[in-house]
Amino acid sequence: MSKITKDKITGIASILFGLSLLIYFIPYWVVTTDQLNHTNPDTFPKFIAVALIVLGAVLLIQAFMTQHRERKDNSAQGDVSAKSSSSFSWKTFVRSDTYCILATALTILLFDILLGRVGYLWTGCICSVFLLAAFRSKKWYHYVIVIAFTFLLYYIFAEILLVKMP
Amino acid sequence: MLEMLGSIISSLFSLDCLLFINLGLFAGIIIGALPGLTATLGVALLMPMTFGMDMISGIVLLLGVYCGGIYGGSITAILIKTPGTPASAATAMDGYPLAQQGKAGVALDVALKASVFGGLFSALVLLVAAPQVANFALTFSAVEYFSLALFGLTIISSISGNNQIKGLIAGMLGLLVSCIGTDPINGTSRFIFQVQLLSGVDVIPAMIGLFAITEIISKSTSVYRSEGEVQKFSNKGISTKEFWSMWPNLLRSSAIGTFIGAVPGTGATTSSFLAYNEAKRASKHKEMFGKGSLEGIAASESANNGVTGATLIPLLTLGIPGDTVTAILLGAFMMQGITPGPLLISTHPETIYTIMLSLILVNLFMLLQGKFFVRIFANVTKIPVVLLIPLLVNLCMLGSYACNNSLFDVKLAIIFGILGFVMILLDIPLTPMVIAMVLGDIAESNMRRGVAMSSGDYSIFFTRPVSLFFILIAALSLLYPTIKYFVRRYRAGKNSSGLEG
Secondary structure: HHHHHHHHHHHHHHHHHHHHHHHHHHHEEEEOOOOOOOOOOOOHHHHHHHHHHHHHHHHHHHHHHHHHHHHHHHHHHHOOOOOOOOOOHHHHHOOOOHHHHHHHHHHHHHHHHHHHHHOOOHHHHHHHHHHHHHHOOOHHHHHHHHHHHHHHHHHHHHHHOOOOOO | OHHHHHHHHHOOOOOHHHHHHHHHHHHHHHHOOOOOHHHHHHHHHHHHOOOOOHHHHHHHHHHHHHHHHHHHHHHHHHHHHHOOOOOHEEEEEHHHHHHHHOOHHHHHHHHHHHHHHHHHHHHHHHHHHHHHHHHHHHOHHHHHHHHHHHHHHHHHHHHHOOOHHHHHHHHHHHHHHHHHOOOOOOOOOEOOOOHHHHHOOOHHHHHHHHHHHHHHHHOOOOOOOOOOOOOOOOOOOHHHHHHHHOOOHHHHHHHHHHHHOOOOOOHHHHHHHHHHHHHHOOOOOHHHHOOHHHHHHHHHHHHHHHHHHHHHHHHHHHHOOOHHHHHHHHHHHHHHHOOOOOOHHHHHHHHHHHHHHHHHHHHHHHHHHHHEEEEEEHHHHHHHHHHHHHHHHHHHHHHHHHHHOOOHHHEEEHHHHHHHHHHHHOOOOHHHHHHHHHHHHHHHHHHHHHHHOOOOOHHHHHHHHHHHHHHHHHHHHHHHHHHHHHHHHHHHHHHHHHHHH
16 A cells, blocks of 8 residues: 555545534533533633644645655656455465464454453463464464463462452 | 661671562562563552561662562563553663664663662652752642643654654543543543453553564564574673763653653653653654663653652651552551651651661562572573463463553553554554543543633643743744744754855
């Protein structure tokens, strides 16, 4: 993603979020009272919403101006971009960044789902082993280490620090 | 006098006292290094142990946990970008890049030495000028607190680099998060989508999400790339000469930490960000900040440890606990039959001076214990990424749960983690959001209190000298880059016209 695209997305998201705060979230989710203290509970959130809209607009204008300038430069130099296409392959996918990110994110979500249901010890072991398997780790001692680490953390938090474990 | 000095030395250097200092430090460093567990929790956990001890042993144990806990947070901040305590968030900004460059040993060493320096500095101030500092700090009203927080928020502009607007957007998001919960003045609800949000968003799970989970997800992309690759690693610390070359930065940051610590209700997190900002402003190598600046680590760590002695100033001299840790310490004092306050120094001079001097001893032992821990913890950088990620997922999830024993906090950490990852994809800096989350609450509640105090007159922020001072330096720090730009242009114009002439 180019810097201009990122700036455009950020600008639009900031404006939309600011507007949604002003139109929906602040009126419905902030309970206001009569102005006993000269300021209301919605004073600060409203200021933030307006600031988000203004900052988003400035960022958007900046992005369009940069794009306009770059287009001018590119038309002078000639278009050199080329499109590439590739077919999907599972073997390549499992070694891709997207796969690694998805596997990690999925494990984190799984951790949250399991933690309240089966407790920390099972959750820790299942999620750690799942993630190692997803990364296709073939070293057996990696599995032993993550399981031992789960037990060690349980011991430190539950037995020494007396944290009430799920 | 000599008799008292002898008695103080004999109780400080007794085997019991030395043992409990070291036990407290050991526990504190471990607790501080574990994400989700703070120095406050450590002191609260160990306080029941002091019931049966004599007063000095009990207090030095708790002081050891407090100082160790604040320092311990820097270890994980540097090694895995997971600040053990919120006070170490600023340390992660430069410590982690250094660890990635294979200089974890240097970063940890600077953090340790700067922590000890800050701790000793504030202990000396406590010993020498406690009543004067306490009286000045007590002149602070809501107006001064607001301008201090506003000054702290100006750091957003300096750490956003080339992404000033994106940094400000992140700052606004942080301020919005700080608004969640019960309104601090009216007591009405704001954005309480879940009942667990009544008391607002806890900074610890939010920080674990923004810093740690985001980093875990980003790091996972290098699982295959780092296969078979040996991580660059050096256990070498910083030379004494190099460390002392940072003395102006260390002194300034420790003074900031001590001053902030003496003001009740501010704390180590605020001081570390303020000191970091000032260090960057004064540095000759501003471009290194955020990329692995030793000055940045030194500033953050000396400031947050500078708070440790200073928080005892209002406690011992006025009987006012400035934060949660000192509130627990107040409980420990009272349990031993001692009521801190203005009369303490005349009724129990021996006790008060023993406590003040023990803080110096605690910091000296922290240097020794820290050296040992640094050697062990620095090995974390040798762990292969494929193994490190499951370990970190485990630690972060459990850490976010443990800060309030709440499964909701785990969900919060995940939400902030996803938000942080999206922000990174869009090149939006994360740190401004954390700073705004920490300072937002102080800024808003005190601004509204200040306006209420003056019956709606906003000029109150400009008529009180301390407040005006903070507002002016906040404005100056925001406008400084622009002023510098125009001065340069003016000089360049003058030079070229001179050449033409």
